[in-house]
Amino acid sequence: MPALVLLGAQWGDEGKGKATDLLGGSVDYVVRYQGGNNAGHTVVVGDQKYALHLLPSGILSPGCTPVIGNGVVVDPSVLLSELSGLNARGVDTSKLLISGNAHIITPYNVTVDKVTERFLGKRKIGTTGRGIGPTYADKINRVGIRVQDLYDHSILTQKVEAALDVKNQMLTKLYNRRAIAVDQVVEELLEYADKLRPYVADTVLVLNQALEENKVVLFEGGQGTLLDIDHGTYPFVTSSNPTAGGACTGAGVGPTKISRVIGILKAYTTRVGSGPFPTELFDADGDALRRIGGERGVTTGRDRRCGWFDAVIARYATRVNGLTDFFLTKLDVLTGWDEIPVCVAYEIDGRRVEELPYSQTDFHHAKPVYEYLPGWNEDITKAKSFSDLPKNAQGYVKALEEMSGAPISAIGVGPGRDETIEINSFL
Ligand code: GDP
Numbered sequence: 001m002p003a004l005v006l007l008g009a010q011w012g013d014e015g016k017g018k019a020t021d022l023l024g025g026s027v028d029y030v031v032r033y034q035g036g037n038n039a040g041h042t043v044v045v046g047d048q049k050y051a052l053h054l055l056p057s058g059i060l061s062p063g064c065t066p067v068i069g070n071g072v073v074v075d076p077s078v079l080l081s082e083l084s085g086l087n088a089r090g091v092d093t094s095k096l097l098i099s100g101n102a103h104i105i106t107p108y109n110v111t112v113d114k115v116t117e118r119f120l121g122k123r124k125i126g127t128t129g130r131g132i133g134p135t136y137a138d139k140i141n142r143v144g145i146r147v148q149d150l151y152d153h154s155i156l157t158q159k160v161e162a163a164l165d166v167k168n169q170m171l172t173k174l175y176n177r178r179a180i181a182v183d184q185v186v187e188e189l190l191e192y193a194d195k196l197r198p199y200v201a202d203t204v205l206v207l208n209q210a211l212e213e214n215k216v217v218l219f220e221g222g223q224g225t226l227l228d229i230d231h232g233t234y235p236f237v238t239s240s241n242p243t244a245g246g247a248c249t250g251a252g253v254g255p256t257k258i259s260r261v262i263g264i265l266k267a268y269t270t271r272v273g274s275g276p277f278p279t280e281l282f283d284a285d286g287d288a289l290r291r292i293g294g295e296r297g298v299t300t301g302r303d304r305r306c307g308w309f310d311a312v313i314a315r316y317a318t319r320v321n322g323l324t325d326f327f328l329t330k331l332d333v334l335t336g337w338d339e340i341p342v343c344v345a346y347e348i349d350g351r352r353v354e355e356l357p358y359s360q361t362d363f364h365h366a367k368p369v370y371e372y373l374p375g376w377n378e379d380i381t382k383a384k385s386f387s388d389l390p391k392n393a394q395g396y397v398k399a400l401e402e403m404s405g406a407p408i409s410a411i412g413v414g415p416g417r418d419e420t421i422e423i424n425s426f427l
């Protein structure tokens with residue numbers, strides 16, 4: 001059973017980086033399959049804290065080969081500075097592999113992301129401004145630049161010309177911006193080409209050969225299920241498929257190879273950017289979750305919107321991803337409440353609804369129906385097994401498991417590698 005997918009079950013920032021790093025020591029490859037440097041994954045190793053944006057969290061495990069799959073969008077300048085930042089801290093990054101088919105986030109994609117958001121005004125998505133949406137749009141429009149294009153000067157120039165043809169019209173005539181010069185973009189991209197060359201590989205071949213040899217491959221999602229372009233809260237989503245199927249298309253591995261799909265699930269809910277969020281809190285409890293949970297964006301530094309756990313969303317994540325397990329994170333953050341509300345259903349225009357409505361209008365009208373679970377005051381950060389948890393914390397976990405539809409196989413009780421309760425082994 002060599003291939004596992006690890007993904008966000010909510011709106012991102014569930015603790016995927018920590019969970020991936022935890023498994024990194026026991027797996028041969030860790031693969032990012034979608035998204036780009038919109039992700040911010042925090043890994044805490046001893047007294048060292050790492051913020052990873054583009055690199056798979058397996059990069060911190062010496063035995064593990066990190067892979068950037070074809071489904072990822074790569075900003076070369078961000079990638080190179082992330083690599084040099086890690087090298088300066090003594091992390092060996094030489095094993096990294098980058099798919100030649102991954103798309104490049106060009107400087108004009110970043111510009112377009114920023115101007116379109118500004119023009120959306122109050123309807124803005126609240127993107128990370130990293131050029132993610134426009135780069136995926138170019139990919140789908142078939143005017144994208146791929147990593148392999150960096151190695152053919154003439155092709156690169158022609159492709160940048162084609163991409164800028166329409167964009168420059170748009171930038172100058174619609175958005176009142178200066179046109180972007182083709183030569184300048186080509187020159188900048190060529191500067192990155194040589195530096196990236198040692199890492200570029202046929203990652204589809206490498207990964208499939210590894211699976212044939214029974215090597216263990218872990219696919220690390222960016223973002224989360226509700227930010228998925230197809231299955232999330234469209235249009236307030238990212239422009240890729242963080243859900244489990246994205247691992248197959250974004251890495252070139254068939255679905256028959258995937259044996260386990262682990263949903264990372266925060267013990268409460270957070271969201272960054274615009275869009276509906278039924279359990280969002282605007283009171284002292286929301287502030288407390290933000291403060292205790294350190295809920296501030298790793299990429300943009302924005303405060304995260306915070307709310308209670310939403311079991312309707314967790315059930316939905318189980319369904320659309322075919323989850324086999326949950327990794328429940330940040331249970332320690334909930335210590336200190338007398339009782340903890342958990343959303344078990346929605347009330348939508350006077351009706352009780354148990355499952356996530358497909359209609360955007362309905363979801364915007366959804367009000368949480370809460371059940372109240374008894375809280376605990378004991379410090380749980382030193383708990384090593386389920387039985388070390390206070391009875392009410394055990395009850396909270398069991399209730400969430402029952403409502404969410406898949407077994408909770410691990411529980412995070414702090415940000416560090418060892419602050420984890422393992423219930424069922426993932427490998
Ligand atoms: P990701 O994007 O899914 O990797 O998550 P982020 O790194 O953006 O946000 C998760 C935050 O929670 C990070 O600061 C982690 O160090 C931290 N974290 C992860 N698991 C736990 C946990 O079980 N308890 C606590 N207190 N913090 C955790």
Ligand code: IMO
Pocket residue numbers: 008011012013014038039040041125126127128129130131132133221222223224227236237238239271272273274
């Ligand atoms: P990780 O991997 C939380 C959100 C943005 C915005 C929307 C679209 O750390 O969980 P984009 O720049 O992707 O076009 O923005 O998606 N978003 C995230 N929110 N965690 C993330 O990544 C996110 N990546 C994008 O805030 O609402």
Ligand code: MG
Pocket residue numbers: 012013014039040041042298
């Ligand atoms: Mg994050």
